[in-house]
Amino acid sequence: MKWFLPALVTLPLALWGCDGGSSPGYPVEVPEARLASTEARERGRELYLRHCALCHGGRADGVGVRRNLSSRPQDFTDPSWPERITAAEIYHVIREGRSGTAMASWKIFDEQQTWDLVAYLLSVAKHAG
Numbered sequence: 001m002k003w004f005l006p007a008l009v010t011l012p013l014a015l016w017g018c019d020g021g022s023s024p025g026y027p028v029e030v031p032e033a034r035l036a037s038t039e040a041r042e043r044g045r046e047l048y049l050r051h052c053a054l055c056h057g058g059r060a061d062g063v064g065v066r067r068n069l070s071s072r073p074q075d076f077t078d079p080s081w082p083e084r085i086t087a088a089e090i091y092h093v094i095r096e097g098r099s100g101t102a103m104a105s106w107k108i109f110d111e112q113q114t115w116d117l118v119a120y121l122l123s124v125a126k127h128a129g
């Protein structure tokens with residue numbers, strides 16, 4: 001139950017849902033401790049390899065088996081990537097997809113699994129440095 005803790009210290013993200021930018025249209029509470037958890041990252045990595053690597057690459061560098069996509073998948077090993085996107089935005093893209101692109105909405109994952117994926121993706125950039 002390690003991930004429960006962050007719910008208490010979560011930023012009031014509801015505020016941020018109002019800026020009309022690329023943020024989700026609903027408040028998302030970011031479970032910071034889960035994002036930092038090795039176990040969550042490992043679970044996320046397993047899900048990633050099974051469901052995402054086809055397009056995003058086995059090394060998460062954006063070079064997957066599928067090459068004929070209309071837009072190039074993000075290179076998650078790029079150290080500047082986490083500076084351009086928030087954990088909540090990553091969560092939102094995985095849940096809702098990007099319309100008009102090959103990035104589908106992944107509602108097969110529950111919220112915890114989606115956060116595990118976010119934890120893994122953010123850890124990739126950090127360790128690639």
Ligand code: HEC
Binds near residue numbers: 051
């Ligand atoms: C069929 C190919 C495909 C699969 C499978 C796929 N993606 Fe994507 N994904 C894409 C493409 C293409 C984009 C770029 C969309 C765009 O142009 O904005 C993308 C974008 C993203 C982004 C947004 C990155 C950013 O900075 O804008 C995230 C996060 C992401 N994918 C995560 C995942 C995860 C996690 C999975 C597995 C659950 C997954 N994707 C599976 C093709 C795929």
